[in-house]
Amino acid sequence: MNNLESTHHFLIANTWIIWIVLAPLVGALINTGLFFSQNTLTQSQKQKISAIIACTAAGMAFLISFFLFWHMHSQTIFVQTLFTWINSSVFKVRFALNVDSLSSIMIVFITFVAFCIHVYSSGYMDHDEGFIRYFIFLNLFLSSMALLILSSNLLLMFIGWEGVGICSYLLISFWYQDPKNVQAGEKAILLNRIGDVGFLLGLIVVFSTIHSFNFIDLEAHRHLFSPGLLTFVDLCFFWGATAKSAQIPLYVWLPDAMAGPTPVSALIHAATMVTAGVYLLVRLNILYFLSPEASCVIAITGVLTAFFAATVATVQNDMKKILAYSTISQLGYMMLAVGVGDYASGIFHLISHGFFKACLFLSAGAVMHLLMQEQDIRKMGGLLKTFPLTALVFLVSGLALAGFPPFSGFFSKDAILWGAFSHPNPLIPWLPTALYTMGLITAFLTAFYISRMIILIFWGEYRGNALNHTHSLPWVMSVPMVILAIGSLIVGWIGIPKAIGGKDWINHFLHSTFFLIPRFTTNQDHLQVVLMLISTLVSASGIILAWIRYVRYPKTRLENQPQGFLKLLDHKYYIDEFYQKTIGRCTSWVAGWISEWGIENQILGRLVDNIALFFEKLSKGYQKIQSGLVRNYLFYMILGAAVFFIVFVCNH
């Protein structure tokens, strides 16, 4: 009976997977129709309808995902093959979706956060002219993201990958009237294109080696890759991931991406899209497990990104910029987890980070919404009394980010730090200790910068002049914030380690996806407890330092121009300037050279012109034959037939 029932669920699940992708797509299409429709509805009625449609679509996607997740057991894999998408003799790609433990937990997390943010947006974007357009893009994004997560092969995943990229671009440049926003969008898409080259290169090498894009075939035929080739493929995909997940050296687009509406930053540039790179690497876990060299590169890049982004975040004054650098830093942690081979912890941190960072962005958005779009934390302060709910939500998610127990960030970050410390490295014996130390310093910086931000926003005296226009938060905004705040508190409990009496549920749950990777066990539970205590202390000391610095002596800290090293941090290590001066200059020099030395005009231009001229002459010449006279037409017809016959007679 039980077996029968599960088969029944299995069948239902298999036919419903596609609707996770389709529901938001249909929502986007309906809203597009609404956008272009010219009927008697007023603008505000249209807005209401479009918001309901978009939220329903996201909600449906979540319900289906939840259903799948609920029926997910250790060895279950739901597969839905819709059709053969490309079919030629050498090249066969199925449009198939695949739900295993990894993608089920990812999709349920993503659709849930997306649903919350859809609801939040309907309040945040109220009175915006592009309201309907906004929801079209948001739904389209969710659809692409679902495709990215659920696809059963790399090529289909690439479509989702590009889809989220284009939606990210559209939403960064959402307020296109300001050239700055458009440039930010362009920067994002340009840097992502650089990453796409890596992804495509990886695709090509994988296909030419195993003649398939399917993840299953990839696992089965992993021995076909020689070690060198494997490292190359791994680094190609990592190259793609550095752009999407904002890692050194391609992270520079993410801070600028904050030009988009704040809920977009929460959904796309914190919780979901930017984690796609991490997801890709975790999906290909076996390829990374087999290449310690590539893993080393990833771990080192990850920890460096985490560290550098955290240092920059400590001196920024723009609320969203701080959160952006914080996101880069946290993504670095996830990459570190992937690099040391602790894939489950990477996903664990991805999910808990998604909750608390989305929550932080939404609270920041609420503050901006209430303060006439003010983003500079120097012009805030003392808002605790004015916005108690927002302050509470901010505090909960902030503590989660700071990694303070028992908030979610503590468990997930600690899982990564423990993973980095305990997994021995076959190439560089001292690397685990170094990674752990860097990670710990970053944790300290994280606690510091988020405490600084919360203190400057909510404690002390109000330093701005926008407060007299405030109004209350609508429920559509406050409810999602509270839900996500609860999530930031409790989501971490799914991974309480065994060392302190937990069940480490997520590790067990994901194990079926990582079945090829030998289970890593240690019997150093005491050491793990000690390290957890150290993390707690480090986090607490970061908070205390911020307290001393900004509550005790606030004035001088805010008004002084940063000097020395702080100035370097304030300018984000001059990385943007460096890119501009090197790559930007080189490119424009080459482009200038090409146009100045006449390669374009004299050689290419003439070539193109002459080809066009040739065909134009040919076509003009032919026009003379088309005389309009029936006798000529008849003549050519007979001539044609006659020539054919003569040719035949001559041949035989």
Added chain:
Amino acid sequence: MIRYSAFFPELVLAITAILIIGLDLIFKKSKTKQSFLNWVSFSGVLFSIAIVCFDGNILSTSFHQFLVTDPLAVFGKIIILVSALLTLLMTFRYFKSNTTEHQAEFLVIILFATIGASALTSAQEIITLYVALETLTISSYILAAYMKRDAGSNEAGMKYLLLGAFSSAVLLFGFSYLYGATATTNILKMNERLMTEPLNALIVLGIIFVIAGLSFKISLAPFHMWTPDVYEGAPTPVTAYLSVASKAAGFIAFIRIFLVALNTPALVHIWGGLFAVLAALSIVIGNLSAIPQKNIKRMMAYSSVAQAGYIIIGLLVNNQLGLTAMLFYLFVYLFANMGAFLAIVIVSSQINSEQIDDFSGLWKRSPLISMALLIFMLSLAGVPPFAGFTGKWYLFGAAIQNGYLWLGLLGMIFSVISLYYYLQIVRRTLVLDSPENKPISISVIEKTALIICMLVTIVLGFYATPLMHVIHRTVGSFMN
């Protein structure tokens, strides 16, 4: 006993046509009557499509196997009937701005032409085939010349009649040689006899005449000279009909005669090469001549010459892959070309011009039509991800796999060149501006038809599996 089952779709059309003549005589002339008659013709064609769809799975023959309803016939009938349906839709719009006192007869003649085209697809015997073809062609002469107070229409009708009569005579002459060589008019038997018959010059002469006569119908160069003049002068719905329904019927006739009757190793050797030359000539001449055109219908005429060149590639490779590609492309071409003409009729009847220049600034006046034209033009040019790309990919792939590498490459190069003139329309509609910004009105049913054409053109580019399934079955039943 005579069986009629294979003739039902045509029978429905004939009854509808006679009904319209009768109703037209009974009722007094009024606007209501006209729209009523429009709907009668429309539902007649719809009913005929329904019969083909639901009854088409049964292999049936009528009139001593003169007519046969096999999967190929069903496929052809669907293309022809759908394009007839869209032509009727254009007619309703066209007569809003171009009035003539005999609107009902126009519908009737379209139906008669469709009977001919539809019967042609199931003709299993060359006399039947010829009669069906003439039913189609003679109706087309009348349709082309229908606007009798318009000099252009008259000229078109006259030229079409003179050249068409000549080509029909050539075709019949060719058939007579084939009959002389095989002593049968049945297509299947003709194939059997030709297998054993030694090759002689008279058979070859017959084949060349048949090619010349039929190439005229689908306007393959150098037998295409009538196309631009007739397409330009004829009423626009007729142009659309000629460019899709009439051609589809011609292609099915080509398939029946060449892939069945004349499909012997010795003969394939001859006509394969001839068709390669015809395809190449059509692709080159059609694409080059389309470039300098100012009139949109004339441009579409040359475009259709080039498109015929692409499609015939599927025939000349003489295998399953080629036929699959050919049928797929015909289906795609139906929606892209009919959609484009529908858009052109809607716009040109309201701006009173057929000059490409006057399409400037259309995006302001009708975003939907501008979008539709963009999609149809890109599909006709073969730009991914639209269906036209997939179709050309199959066609050129078939050419390359069967040793016609040069033809595949030529097709690709000229597809690139064709982008120039297709995008000229897109550039005017979407990029350029015009002082005029009065909205173009569009009825609900026209909008629906345009959107369906657009959706088919987009979806088939991504997801062709169901259609390919049907085509594989059709091809499988036809060639082994």
